[in-house]
Amino acid sequence: MTSSFVKAHNLTLPSSIKKVVLAYSGGLDTSFILKILASEFNVDVVTLTLDFGQQEYSKENLDAVKKKAIAMGAKKAIVLDVKQEFVADYVAKAIKTNCLYQGTYPNSTAIGRPLIAKHLAKIAKEEGAQAIVHGCTGKGNDQVRFEVSIKAIDPSLVVIAPVRDWNISRDEEYAYAKDNGIPLSTSAATPYSVDANLWGRAVECGDVDHPQKEIPSDAYSWVTLPEKAPDKATYATLHFEKGMIVAVEEGTKKVKGSLESIQFLNDLAGKYGVGGIDSMEDRMVGLKSREFYECPAAVVILSAHKDLEKCVLTREENEFKPVVDKMFAELSYKGLWYAPLMDEINAFVDASQKKVSGWVKVKLYKGSATIAGRDSVYLLYDTNLSAYDKSSAFDQKDAPGFISLWGLNTVLAKKIEKKAKV
Numbered sequence: 008m009t010s011s012f013v014k015a016h017n018l019t020l021p022s023s024i025k026k027v028v029l030a031y032s033g034g035l036d037t038s039f040i041l042k043i044l045a046s047e048f049n050v051d052v053v054t055l056t057l058d059f060g061q062q063e064y065s066k067e068n069l070d071a072v073k074k075k076a077i078a079m080g081a082k083k084a085i086v087l088d089v090k091q092e093f094v095a096d097y098v099a100k101a102i103k104t105n106c107l108y109q110g111t112y113p114n115s116t117a118i119g120r121p122l123i124a125k126h127l128a129k130i131a132k133e134e135g136a137q138a139i140v141h142g143c144t145g146k147g148n149d150q151v152r153f154e155v156s157i158k159a160i161d162p163s164l165v166v167i168a169p170v171r172d173w174n175i176s177r178d179e180e181y182a183y184a185k186d187n188g189i190p191l192s193t194s195a196a197t198p199y200s201v202d203a204n205l206w207g208r209a210v211e212c213g214d215v216d217h218p219q220k221e222i223p224s225d226a227y228s229w230v231t232l233p234e235k236a237p238d239k240a241t242y243a244t245l246h247f248e249k250g251m252i253v254a255v256e257e258g259t260k261k262v263k264g265s266l267e268s269i270q271f272l273n274d275l276a277g278k279y280g281v282g283g284i285d286s287m288e289d290r291m292v293g294l295k296s297r298e299f300y301e302c303p304a305a306v307v308i309l310s311a312h313k314d315l316e317k318c319v320l321t322r323e324e325n326e327f328k329p330v331v332d333k334m335f336a337e338l339s340y341k342g343l344w345y346a347p348l349m350d351e352i353n354a355f356v357d358a359s360q361k362k363v364s365g366w367v368k369v370k371l372y373k374g375s376a377t378i379a380g381r382d383s384v385y386l387l388y389d390t391n392l393s394a395y396d397k398s399s400a401f402d403q404k405d406a407p408g409f410i411s412l413w414g415l416n417t418v419l420a421k422k423i424e425k426k427a428k429v
Contacts, residue, residue, distance in 0.1 A: 012183055013047050018173050020044070026051040027167065028131045029140040030123055030153070031084070032202075033072035036142035038079055038189050039180040040169045044140070045080025046187070053083045053134050055127055059119055060090040060205030060270065075190060085130060089122060090205065094266045097122055098206050101305075103250040103356050103363075104335040105313045111286045112298070113305035114339050115207025120149055121344035124156035131164055138165040145171035148291050152342035159345040177212075199226060205269055207282075207302035218297045222285050229277045229301040233374030236280035240372035242379060243275060245311045247367070250360030252308050269304045276303035280374035291341050307376045311367035314378045319362045319385040328359055 012018075027044065031037045031054035044050040054076040058069055069086050076084035097118045100106075106114050127139045139157055143150035145168075154166045169175070177200070184191055198213025214223045224232060245268070246254040254261065255268045262271040276282055282303030290296045317325055335352050343349065365383025369376050 010047060010187075012186075013043070016173060016175065016179075018043070018047070018169075020048045020050070020167075024048075024050060024137050024165070024167070026053070026134065026136045027138045027140045028053045028055055028127055028134060028136045029081075030127055030142065031056050031072070031076055031081075032142070033075055034142075035177070035180055035184060035189075035191065036170055038075065039175075039184055040140060040142055041076065041079045041081060042183075042187055042189055043169065051082045052080065052140075053085065053130065053136065054081045055123075055130050056084070056086045057123055057126060058086065058088045058090060059093050059122075059203075060266070061203040061208075079189065083134070087126060089126070090266055093119065093122055093204065093206075094269065098269070099251050099265070100335070100353055100356070101206070101339070102252065102308055102312055103360050104332045104352070105309055105316070105329075106332065106336045106339065107309065108336045108340040109286075109288050111284060112288060112300060112340075113207055113284075113302045113309060114336060115204060115300065115302055115305065116149070116202050116209045117152060117340045117342075118206065118344070119204045120152035120342070121156045124153055125160060127153075128157055128160040128164060132161070138167050140167045140169065142170055143168050145174075146290075146292060146294060148340070148342065151291050152344075155342045156345055197225075201228075205266075205273065206305055207300050210299040210301070211296075215297060215299050218287060222283070222299050226299055227283065227301065229273060230283045230303060231278055231280045233280035233283075236278065236373045238373075240370050241275070241279060242368055242370055243272065243307065244366050244368045245272075245308065246365075247312060247315055248364045250312065250316075250356075250363040252312070269308070272304035272307050274303075276307045276371055276376065277301070279371040281371055281376045282306045283374070307369055307371070310376055310378065311369055311381075312363070314381055315365055315367050315383060316363055318381055319365065319383050319387060320359065321387070324359060328356075331355060 027050055029037060029041055029052050031041065033056065041052055041054065045052050056069065056072050073084040073086050101114060101118050108114050108117070131139050141150070141153050143153065150168055150171060157164055157166055199215065200211045202209045208229050210226050214220050215226060241257060244256040245252055252265055252268050254263045255271050257275060262268050282301050282305070284300040284302060286298045286300060288296050288298060316328070320328065331352055335349070338344070338346055338349055362385040364385065365381065367378060368380040370379040
């Protein structure tokens with residue numbers, strides 16, 4: 008029997024939809040959708056939950072998400088560990104391109120969406136589902152990222168976004184959940200909407216929506232408030248091979264592996280108050296958005312990687328690569344991960360990273376991450392040439408001739424202007 012909620016909100020679903028794959032986090036939005044589809048529309052729902060290495064996820068939590076999905080009516084609940092795949096095929100590209108959307112946001116959520124889309128499409132094909140379902144609203148970016156990626160992978164798949172298509176508010180979802188036995192975590196009643204993976208945590212809603220206000224302390228989870236961070240600095244030495252982080256040292260501790268290094272730096276840098284990002288950005292749909300991100304590892308790794316690039320790449324490479332980096336950040340933010348241009352950008356970037364190997368030492372102190380040293384076998388800095396003492400091998404007698412040739416165009420142009428009285 009159709010519930011009063013469905014009637015009151017005039018909720019509909021195409022009769023041809025008998026089985027769907029739902030991107031399921033276990034949170035309010037996707038639990039609401041699961042219950043509605045299974046109980047109100049008698050649709051067979053297969054849920055898919057991906058373990059991206061979120062700090063909020065443990066084996067126990069993932070087991071709980073799986074059990075909750077079944078309890079809410081899912082016919083099948085699939086949980087996949089994609090941490091290594093995420094780091095190797097997605098985070099690595101973001102590191103090599105110094106990926107920061109509008110110079111601020113490391114695109115943590117953005118680069119995870121095409122991976123989710125990839126597995127949703129795969130499971131939909133394996134399960135014989137007619138549609139893929141996600142919990143995005145019509146105001147955000149994720150609806151674009153999911154749907155463009157899914158259609159690029161398999162144009163035959165139908166994509167449904169109930170929260171957007173039915174125009175359901177979060178308050179209405181919460182009321183339905185309470186009335187229909189949907190278990191809610193303590194976070195479900197908070198004003199914040201949170202998404203996380205090992206590259207970062209994104210927080211929206213509540214006071215975060217008001218740019219006139221400081222980010223409230225209860226929005227923080229991964230990052231210690233800088234004023235409460237340790238009073239003594241620590242140093243982390245990051246090791247890179249061909250543009251990718253491969254190890255981290257802090258004191259007597261040494262962590263090997265890209266995934267392990269990111270996880271270690273999330274904990275370490277977050278403890279020292281590093282990684283909180285208050286960002287005003289432009290969404291794809293034309294709205295301005297105020298977001299709060301916690302990206303401790305990303306902030307440290309991207310700072311170190313960019314510094315190492317500056318040391319080993321030529322001047323011309325260092326002037327051109329930021330153009331490519333910016334385009335990568337734009338495309339990945341805007342849901343165009345599978346665009347042909349992305350393949351071409353990544354081909355160039357991989358070529359540019361062949362010499363980006365070495366180490367960078369970063370000082371962590373009360374919210375700041377500053378470079379404290381670096382070295383590489385490809386270092387283009389030569390002390391014998393650059394030093395200002397008498398030992399310098401640089402012959403200063405060459406400078407006047409260089410200056411004359413370097414400024415020839417400018418001097419000639421100004422001379423002509425004066426002569427022509429321009």
